[in-house]
Amino acid sequence: MKFRSFGNTDIKLSAIGLGCMSMSHAYTGRDDTEAIATMHRALDLGINFWDTADMYGNGENEILISKVLAPNRDKVFIATKFGFKADKDYNFILDASPAYMKRAVEDSLRRLKIETIDLYYAHRIDPKVPVEEMTGAMSELVTQGKVRYLGLSEASAGSIRKASSVHPVSALQNEYSILTRDSEKEMIPLCKELNISFIPFSPLSRGLFTNTLDMEKVDENDFRKQLPRFTGVHWKNNQNLARAFAEMAVEKHCTPAQLALAWILAHGDHIIPIPGTKHRKYLEDNAGAADITFTPADITDIDDLLKRFPDIGPRYTEKFAKQLDNS
Numbered sequence: 154m155k156f157r158s159f160g161n162t163d164i165k166l167s168a169i170g171l172g173c174m175s176m177s178h179a180y181t182g183r184d185d186t187e188a189i190a191t192m193h194r195a196l197d198l199g200i201n202f203w204d205t206a207d208m209y210g211n212g213e214n215e216i217l218i219s220k221v222l223a224p225n226r227d228k229v230f231i232a233t234k235f236g237f238k239a240d241k242d243y244n245f246i247l248d249a250s251p252a253y254m255k256r257a258v259e260d261s262l263r264r265l266k267i268e269t270i271d272l273y274y275a276h277r278i279d280p281k282v283p284v285e286e287m288t289g290a291m292s293e294l295v296t297q298g299k300v301r302y303l304g305l306s307e308a309s310a311g312s313i314r315k316a317s318s319v320h321p322v323s324a325l326q327n328e329y330s331i332l333t334r335d336s337e338k339e340m341i342p343l344c345k346e347l348n349i350s351f352i353p354f355s356p357l358s359r360g361l362f363t364n365t366l367d368m369e370k371v372d373e374n375d376f377r378k379q380l381p382r383f384t385g386v387h388w389k390n391n392q393n394l395a396r397a398f399a400e401m402a403v404e405k406h407c408t409p410a411q412l413a414l415a416w417i418l419a420h421g422d423h424i425i426p427i428p429g430t431k432h433r434k435y436l437e438d439n440a441g442a443a444d445i446t447f448t449p450a451d452i453t454d455i456d457d458l459l460k461r462f463p464d465i466g467p468r469y470t471e472k473f474a475k476q477l478d479n480s
């Protein structure tokens with residue numbers, strides 16, 4: 154495994170992290186035994202940067218992770234998040250108030266069975282709570298030793314600057330992939346400037362660029378069924394894009410997942426993607442992306458490919474955009 158620096162620290166994180174969400178939440182095929190084996194395999198491969206959130210499976214994801222994390226505490230840099238209270242129907246209630254955060258951090262520590270969270274994110278900026286107030290409360294957790302570093306997810310440049318005026322922000326977690334490139338213009342350069350690690354979530358476009366996703370076979374409650382890119386006319390476009398992308402990967406002697414992750418890694422050495430999986434074979438595949446040689450010509454080839462399949466569709470429906478978009 155290759156490693157990248159975390160923020161402006163001496164901490165080295167695996168260039169490919171592990172997103173744990175799909176082990177308990179959002180996507181099809183829960184299998185705790187395989188998920189636990191995947192975490193053990195991550196330890197073998199040196200994948201030391203794991204990502205979760207209190208809302209994934211309403212706490213179940215943190216409990217599952219604790220089974221491997223707690224006995225291997227020194228081998229993993231664990232990131233979790235607070236801010237969403239979710240019910241089983243994916244109705245999200247955003248609450249990043251200091252009062253809720255103080256409860257949420259204790260719950261996460263208890264479920265993860267650890268004393269300190271390495272990286273604690275605000276899952277979204279809550280318009281009801283001034284960013285400075287939220288960050289001030291988060292920084293108290295650092296003083297108390299409950300948290301080591303602070304991060305934000307889907308935050309605007311303005312929010313990052315406000316938060317940074319109170320306490321250093323070490324990581325920004327935004328959706329970033331070949332399909333979702335909004336961060337390229339402002340956020341990725343800003344993170345570079347401010348020594349903030351940029352952590353792309355859904356780096357495989359929620360599995361699309363693996364070219365293994367069959368929307369006819371996923372469960373009815375799979376979150377992607379509610380997203381425009383995975384339904385109707387956009388899905389047709391994107392499925393064809395994924396097929397063409399997979400052909401390109403063959404030419405470049407790698408798998409499609411590796412090509413998609415190598416594309417991300419090539420956009421800056423402060424970028425650490427966290428592909429999500431609960432399968433050892435996928436984890437091993439994704440780990441191989443760190444060794445792919447990627448050239449500027451490859452970026453151009455992918456840009457040209459995107460032009461052939463322009464109808465990718467929006468990230469979210471209007472309903473989800475209101476709850477989940479940048480602030």
Ligand SMILES: NC(=O)c1ccc[n+]([C@@H]2O[C@H](COP(=O)([O-])OP(=O)(O)OC[C@H]3O[C@@H](n4cnc5c(N)ncnc54)[C@H](OP(=O)(O)O)[C@@H]3O)[C@@H](O)[C@H]2O)c1
Nearest residue numbers: 172173174175354355356357358359360363428429430431
């Ligand atoms: N901050 C936020 O708001 C936010 C939002 C979403 C996600 N996240 C974080 O980001 C992480 C990654 O995002 P994501 O899970 O949404 O999307 P992703 O990493 O783009 O894709 C995950 C999907 O791709 C499949 N997959 C992964 N590697 C594969 C491979 N090599 N070959 C074939 N299929 C493969 C997974 O299958 P299996 O699961 O069946 O193995 C899963 O269905 C999450 O785990 C979570 O920690 C954060």
